[in-house]
Amino acid sequence: MNDNDEDELTVxxxxxxxxxxxxxxxEAEFAAFCAWLRASQxxxxxxxxxxxxxxxxxxxxxxxxxxxxxxxxxxRRMISARRLGWIGTGLxxxxxxxxxxxxxxxxxxAPPQDFATGLRQRADWKLADNSHLFLNADSxxxxxxxxxxxxxxxARGEAIFEVAKDPRRPFHVMARxxxxxxxxxxxxxxxxxxxxxxxxxHGVVTVAKADGETRTLTKGDWLTLDPRLGAHAGRFDPAVxxxxxxxxxxxxxxxxxxxxxxxxxxTGTPIVISDPSLAGAVISGRFQLSNTDATLRLIAAVLNxxxxxxxHRVYLTAHRS
Amino acid sequence: xxxxxxxxxxxxxxxxxxxxxxxRNMSQSEDVMQETLLRMLEQSRKTEIAQPLAYAxxxxxxxxxxxxxxxxxxTGIGDSDFESELPLADEVLEHKQREAIFRQALExxxxxxxxxxxxxxxxxxxxxxxxxxxGLSLEAVKKHLVRAMVQLADAIGAAExxxxxxxxxxx
Numbered sequence: 001m002n003d004n005d006e007d008e009l010t011v012x013x014x015x016x017x018x019x020x021x022x023x024x025x026x027e028a029e030f031a032a033f034c035a036w037l038r039a040s041q042x043x044x045x046x047x048x049x050x051x052x053x054x055x056x057x058x059x060x061x062x063x064x065x066x067x068x069x070x071x072x073x074x075x076r077r078m079i080s081a082r083r084l085g086w087i088g089t090g091l092x093x094x095x096x097x098x099x100x101x102x103x104x105x106x107x108x109x110a111p112p113q114d115f116a117t118g119l120r121q122r123a124d125w126k127l128a129d130n131s132h133l134f135l136n137a138d139s140x141x142x143x144x145x146x147x148x149x150x151x152x153x154x155a156r157g158e159a160i161f162e163v164a165k166d167p168r169r170p171f172h173v174m175a176r177x178x179x180x181x182x183x184x185x186x187x188x189x190x191x192x193x194x195x196x197x198x199x200x201x202h203g204v205v206t207v208a209k210a211d212g213e214t215r216t217l218t219k220g221d222w223l224t225l226d227p228r229l230g231a232h233a234g235r236f237d238p239a240v241x242x243x244x245x246x247x248x249x250x251x252x253x254x255x256x257x258x259x260x261x262x263x264x265x266x267t268g269t270p271i272v273i274s275d276p277s278l279a280g281a282v283i284s285g286r287f288q289l290s291n292t293d294a295t296l297r298l299i300a301a302v303l304n305x306x307x308x309x310x311x312h313r314v315y316l317t318a319h320r321s
Numbered sequence: 322x323x324x325x326x327x328x329x330x331x332x333x334x335x336x337x338x339x340x341x342x343x344x345r346n347m348s349q350s351e352d353v354m355q356e357t358l359l360r361m362l363e364q365s366r367k368t369e370i371a372q373p374l375a376y377a378x379x380x381x382x383x384x385x386x387x388x389x390x391x392x393x394x395x396t397g398i399g400d401s402d403f404e405s406e407l408p409l410a411d412e413v414l415e416h417k418q419r420e421a422i423f424r425q426a427l428e429x430x431x432x433x434x435x436x437x438x439x440x441x442x443x444x445x446x447x448x449x450x451x452x453x454x455x456g457l458s459l460e461a462v463k464k465h466l467v468r469a470m471v472q473l474a475d476a477i478g479a480a481e482x483x484x485x486x487x488x489x490x491x492x
Contacts, residue, residue: 062423
């Protein structure tokens with residue numbers, strides 16, 4: 001490469017410039033970048049190679065090494081050894097006991113573990129404490145076990161927990177701003193857009209909102225906390241527990257938006273309620289989630305809706321004749 | 322939708338070998354692997370992934386780099402950088418070897434160019450700030466940056482291509 005060339009950038013230099021400015025590109029510049037990338041295989045190859053190089057942690061290490069050519073400060077071990085000489089024997093023994101305590105204490109603090117399922121997939125796992133975690137379609141949860149608590153955080157979708165009893169370590173499930181706590185029980189937490197649903201199949205759980213308000217739910221109770229629609233509670237038949245494992249949704253005056261949220265865990269073509277007049281619509285019935293098209297036709301027929309497909313989405317509006 | 326992930330399952334050992342070589346230490350590998358699969362899963366919900374293995378290498382690169390820098394990975398990774406689905410060669414030298422090559426290449430840059438590059442890449446300064454600190458024009462800073470990047474990519478490219486040829490000669 002000619003270093004003195006002031007005018008024309010080579011393909012490699014252009015690629016480097018795009019890569020270098022990647023985080024700062026405006027929308028128009030990004031479109032130009034995509035066009036440039038697609039313009040030739042050579043562009044794509046050169047760009048990919050540069051990206052691989054610049055994302056190499058070995059390059060970071062090399063930069064650090066070159067940046068600080070001086071050998072690093074005195075080893076800390078020496079200092080502490082010298083200090084130990086100053087400290088009395090009693091302290092040394094205390095230190096030894098502390099070390100022993102530290103070594104003997106169990107290390108139950110595991111790094112958080114994430115579990116996820118894809119569209120139309122379901123899975124279940126046995127956790128470290130013998131609790132069972134069932135994840136419904138298109139869901140994601142992170143699990144963190146601490147010495148005094150079992151903390152789970154549902155980021156997406158729906159999960160059911162069969163909790164192994166351990167009074168010293170309460171089982172908390174965080175969903176949006178809601179915390180559901182159980183000691184030993186079988187319950188489900190469900191994210192439907194902004195709403196959080198809780199169902200108790202067995203035992204007792206407490207549900208705490210961010211403002212401190214708590215409620216206790218027992219077997220057969222369901223509770224939905226919706227930032228817009230408020231709190232709704234009711235009873236269900238715990239025997240329907242198996243339903244969600246069979247792709248069937250049992251809706252009893254369920255808001256249409258929740259049904260749509262559930263269906264969207266099963267389809268690659270998201271369904272959107274685009275008609276504000278449908279905000280309060282509710283629906284009852286038994287729907288097969290895995291057969292999205294048929295369910296959508298059924299719902300459309302019941303509520304007199306008009307599904308329109310556009311840009312890989314299905315828009316629902318009230319039928320107007 | 323999750324086909325890309327099931328394809329990856331078949332190549333799990335290949336992906337893990339790649340991650341092992343790209344990571345600073347192998348104890349990170351399992352974490353990176355897990356995170357890579359999760360991000361693949363998320364991305365496969367949004368778009369079809371034509372070259373799952375090549376794509377996974379790139380995702381893994383981003384994750385390893387972010388960990389090395391101890392910054393959180395920006396969400397939305399993959400939307401811009403993965404426009405090209407071109408498979409890259411998966412021959413990778415060991416981390417230590419790569420570090421040595423980069424070091425040599427950095428030392429081969431002119432001192433000014435090396436300073437500009439390190440201010441940008443390591444210290445994450447803006448081009449404007451670098452121009453002010455060095456007294457260079459913005460245009461000159463850009464030239465130094467892109468040329469440093471090209472020189473570094475060429476150095477590692479040549480080394481890895483050489484390594485590949487050696488492997489082919491002695492099976």
